[in-house]
Amino acid sequence: xxxxxxxxxxxxxxxxxxxxxxxxxxxxxxxxxxxxxxxxxxxxxxxxxxxxxxxxxxxxxxxxxxxxxxxxxxxxxxxxxxxxxxxxxxxxxxxxxxxxxxxxxxxxxxxxx
Numbered sequence: 001x002x003x004x005x006x007x008x009x010x011x012x013x014x015x016x017x018x019x020x021x022x023x024x025x026x027x028x029x030x031x032x033x034x035x036x037x038x039x040x041x042x043x044x045x046x047x048x049x050x051x052x053x054x055x056x057x058x059x060x061x062x063x064x065x066x067x068x069x070x071x072x073x074x075x076x077x078x079x080x081x082x083x084x085x086x087x088x089x090x091x092x093x094x095x096x097x098x099x100x101x102x103x104x105x106x107x108x109x110x111x112x113x
Contacts, residue, residue, distance in 0.1 A: 002019065011034065014034075014079075016078050022098045026101070028043060030085060033078070037069070039068045039069070039078065042062065043061075043065050
């Protein structure tokens with residue numbers, strides 16, 4: 001698990017990202033950034049294809065875990081909210097989330113068959 005914090009080139013706002021491998025081809029993405037005048041932390045899942053992470057909108061797992069408002073969206077504010085979500089995701093929580101994500105994709109795959 002590695003967290004990266006940087007200023008987004010497009011929005012010019014601070015953004016924090018953490019990726020957690022859950023299988024050979026799926027990765028949990030935890031992203032905290034300013035969206036629509038809110039600071040949002042989103043947990044989503046991407047599939048690793050040819051070394052690149054791909055997320056299919058409205059198909060892959062995607063959930064807003066926390067939204068908050070602030071006067072200023074500084075690096076410290078973004079990092080504090082991001083770390084709060086990471087702290088909540090201890091071993092047990094992470095395993096539960098992994099279980100639900102794996103179940104989500106098993107159901108998705110069975111509906112395609």
